[in-house]
Amino acid sequence: MIRFHKEGYKIITIALILSVIGILLVEKFIDIPWLVKTIQIVIIVFLIIILQFFRNPKRVAPTKEDVLIAPVDGKVVVIEEVEEPEYFKDKRLQVSIFMSPINVHVTRYAMSGIIKYSKYHPGKYLVAWHPKASTENERTTVVIHNNSFGDVLYRQIAGALAKRIVNYAKEGDKVAIGTDAGFIKFGSRVDLFLPLGTKLNVALGDKVKGGEQIVAQK
Structure with a gap:
């Protein structure tokens, strides 16, 4: 399961909301199918970049002091x-x-x-x-x-x-x-x-x- 850092929660939430709104608005106001798909792909790629930046994978550190x-x-x-x-x-x-x-x-x-x-x-x-x-x-x-x-x-x-x-x-x-x-x-x-x-x-x-x-x- 992908974990995200707490410093990214606010930005991720905003990015998700804007992405959903953008995808819906594009379908509503643009009648050219290929252009709709292109813009939606760009929006999704932008969202993926935000998500990967704030990922916080679990790491296991050695316990030795030296x-x-x-x-x-x-x-x-x-x-x-x-x-x-x-x-x-x-x-x-x-x-x-x-x-x-x-x-x-x-x-x-x-x-x-x-x-x-x-x-x-x-x-x-x-x-x-x-x-x-x-x-x-x-x-x-x-x-x-x-x-x-x-x-x-x-x-x-x-x-x-x-x-x-x-x-x-x-x-x-x-x-x-x-x-x-x-x-x-x-x-x-x-x-x-x-x-x-x-x-x-x-x-x-x-x-x-x-x-x-x-x-x-x-």
């Missing part, structure tokens, strides 16, 4: 040592996962632990792969601590199409690996900032599955 999983579905587009200026203010290993509009856009906690930091930043809507997107786009920054990895930062970044980031992390919360951490609407990126020397299980260009695929381990 692993870190992909927080989202997508493609690994960055693996490099960088200076993280907001929280750590030192060098970290950055792993960036780009989500296209057809990917599942649920953000899940990459590991279990305690939320030490959670902050929203308004900003621009540069394309998600732009080098300055991590520091200039609308984004949220969250830091989780556990005994295996210490502090790990993840950053939800809005893209050119994303107009809203939803972040459920609150400082002091105890969170479980693989559970719902938020949602990014319509295309975006998530950056992970890990301790230097972290052993990665992914490489550039890999497609990862959020909520269950191991990205790093101790």
